[in-house]
Amino acid sequence: MRRKMFLLPNFLLLIGLLLSAVPAYADGIIIPQPPICHPGPCPRPIPISQLAIVYHHVDVEIRDQVAVTHVDQVFRNDNDWTIEGIYVFPIPKGATVNAFTLWIDGEAVDGKVLTKEEARQTYEQIVRDMRDPALLEYIDREAMQASIFPIPPGGESRIELEYSQILEADNGLIHYRYPLNTEKFSTLPLEEVVINVDVQSPQSVRAVYSPSHQIAVDRDGSHRFTVGYEEFDITPDKDFDLYYSISSEDIGLNLLTFKEPESDDPHGFFLLLAAPSFISEQSESVAKDVLLVLDKSGSMDGEKFRQAQDALRYVLGHLNPQDRFNIIAFSTGTDSFAQELQPAAEADEAIRWIDSLSAAGSTDINRALLEAIDMASRVRPTILIFMTDGLPTEGVTDRQMILQNVDRETFKAIRLFAFGVGYDVDTYLLDSLAQDNRGTTTYVTPDQAIDETVSAFYNKVSLPVLTDIEIDFGDIVTFDIYPQPLPDLFAGSQLILVGRYRGSGYETISLSGVANEDDLTFEYEGQRFRSSGGDDFLPRLWATRKIGALLSQVRxxxxxEETVAQIVQLSIRYGIVTPYTSYLVTEPMALGANAQEGIADHAFEEMLSTPMEFTGEKAVGRAAAESNIRSADVAPQLDSSSADVVRLI
Incomplete structure (x- = not known):
């Protein structure tokens, strides 16, 4: 029989294959007994997982490395028959159960703790009954168990569980894991998953990072933070991992490494986390200059321009006392608030000037940027915020000439952050300007608010701590590092650096940079580069960022041919799915070197024959997606519908 492959239309060619499942333990599992059906026999075959999870709430309190986890789950029987069974929760190693209650019709039913031997017997009995043999992965763990009373069709059962564990610190880095992996045991998605983690530490907290899930972090001073994660209608396929670092240093640094055991590849993977101490006063941050370059051409007229004015007001209202600023509004010509940089004390006057602006005319991007650069200082860090909704239509309109002019006049201290408003922008121009000047591009779609987007961005960069960062890894050779160039470090943010390394052992890492025109160096002794094993999420995260960088290079x-081949090889090797392409292999298929070469050749031909678009909705969506891949903190996972049909090499 011929093997079939389907290329999703209108996308560039990449290969999306599922990487092998990461070993993990699941949250509570209900093992159903034979159902009770009235009248007559039950339908066949009977599925292993028969209960829907209405919600799965997890509240965690961590105090001085002691974690107390409270789990609240509600199961619902959506079948036409009554279900009864056994609820089993494999206890994380080293954890102590504080409470375990099963609620049936409003009444509490206590569970019991199984020893390792009792749990082993339970798991083996389930496997003998021809239920899921994957349960044997918990064979060396204690467990909680409770009998589930018959749940009628449409009925619900609630389970509450609380356990405590001590979290170990590895060179200042603390790791918490919650068992959220349910994919092996449930054919139904979780309707609601909420995880909240509240951490208080006697030592100052620096970095907060999850390699498994997108989290929201809210800091309350230097010793406390909360983390939130929430999703609906999902089937989790990995546990929830949270890392946070504690340090008395002004800038905390931690290192995670991984090297594939018994692999022919001699190179390892690393992730470096660097985070500054909490800054409570604006006066503690590095003095900076802020240049606001605003498009006031006719196409900006209306709500867009009002929101852009609000965005500028927000930035001016949140300048630090030692900051300086200026505003350049442009259309057919340019209009500046002042001839030179002004102290932050003049912000109120500048806001009144912004209120007097109106949108009219064409778009002279080249002139506006060159005038802004001419105002910048060569010694103070400069944040240049550039907002536009269109293409250059006045003065120099050739994008390559604009880029050459800016490149000739710009200098090391400038960080250019571009905001493309709507779909009529030149993504090539904006992305090139930002990447060439150590900044980023943010695309504001018509359904998004400009002022909210800009204010959220400015909150992240308003308090610079260290600029012009360089990192020395000692005798360890590092390469393929992302992001490049290294971004600046801001209060409340962190540097997440991934790369490859050659060698092993303990090294001193040096981090250097500039703060208030002073050169500073921080040294971190005893950083371990593993010779084998480690944190196995690192390869896919590194591959994700590298693919993002290569996709931007292609665009x-x-x-x-070489770059396209790299993208194909990385996609196959690490199972990275991108927004542009998927191959769904509907039958088992070996993708050896010849097959990969053929796929890469086909991809290259497709790219050459497809005109590259740099403006319009599709171009904006693609540019934004690439940016997300380049800066990903979590490797993307394969959509569950695709995961059923793809094959691993």
Whole structure:
């Protein structure tokens, strides 16, 4: 029989294959007994997982490395028959159960703790009954168990569980894991998953990071923070992992490494976390200059321009006392608030000036940027915020000439952050300007608010701590590092650096940079580069960022065979799915070197024959997606519908 492959239309070619499942333990599992059906026999076959999870709430309190986890789950029987069974929760190693209650019709039914031997017997009995043999992965763990009373069709059962564990610190890095992996045991998605983690530490907290899930972090001073994660209608396929670092240093640094055991690849993977101490006063941050470059051409007229004015008001209202600023509004020509940089004390006057602006005319991007750069200082860090909703239509309109002019005049201290408003922007121009000047591009779609987007961005960069960062890894050779160039470090943010390394052992890492025109260096002794094993999420995260960088290279510089081949190889090797392409392999298929080469050749031909678009909705969506991949903190997972049909090499 011929093997079939389907190329999703209108996308560039990449290969999306599922990487092998990461070993993990699941949250509570209900093992159903034979159902009770009235009248007559039950339908066949009977599924292993028969209960829907209405919600799964987890509240965690961590105090001085002691974690107390409270789990609240509600199961619902959506079948036409009554279900009864056994609820089993494999206890994390080293944890102590504080409470375990099963609620049936409003009444509490206590569970019991199984020893390792009792749990082993339970798991083996379930496997003998031809239920899921994957349960044997918990064979060396204690467990909680409770009998579930018959749940009628449409009925619900609630389970509450609380356990405590001590979290170990590895060179200042603390790791908490919650068992959220249910994919092996449930054919139904979780309707609601909520995890809240409240951490208080006697030592100052620096970095907060999850390699498994997108989290929201809210800091309350230097010793406390909360983390939130929430999703609906999902089937989790990995546990919830949270890392946080504690340090008395001004800038905390932690290192995670991984090297594949018994692999022919001699190179390892690393992730470096660097985070500054909490800054409570604006006066503690590095003095900076802020240049606001606003498009006031006719196409900005209306609500867009009002929101852009609100965005500028927000930035001016949140300047630090030692900051300086200026505003350049442009259309057919340019209009500046002042001839030179002004102290933060002049912000109120500048806000009144912004209120007097109106949108009219064409778009002279080249002139506006060159005038802004001419005002910048060569010694103080400069944040240049550039907002536009269109293409250059006045003065120099050729994008390559604009880029050459800016490149000739700009200098090391400038960080250019571009905001493309709507779909009529030149993504090539904006992305090139930002990447060439150590900044980022943010695309504001018509359904998004400009002022909210800009204010959220400015909150992240308003308090610079260290600029022009460089990192020395000692005798360890590092390469393929992302992001490049290294971004600045801001209060409340952190640097997440991934890369490859050659060698092993303990090294001193040096981090250097500039603060208030002073050169500073921080040294961190005893950083371990493993010779084998470690944190196995690192390869996919590194591959995700590298693919993002290569995709941007293809888009901005044009495709070449070597780069396309790298993208294909990385996609196959690490199972990275991108927004542009998926191959769904509907039958088992070995993708050896010849097959990969053929796929890469086909991809290259497709790219050459497909005109690259740099403006319009599709172009904006693609540019934004690439940016997300380049800066990903969590490797993307394969959509569950695709995971059923793809094959691993």
């Amino acid at each position: 901005l510089q044009g495709p070449d």
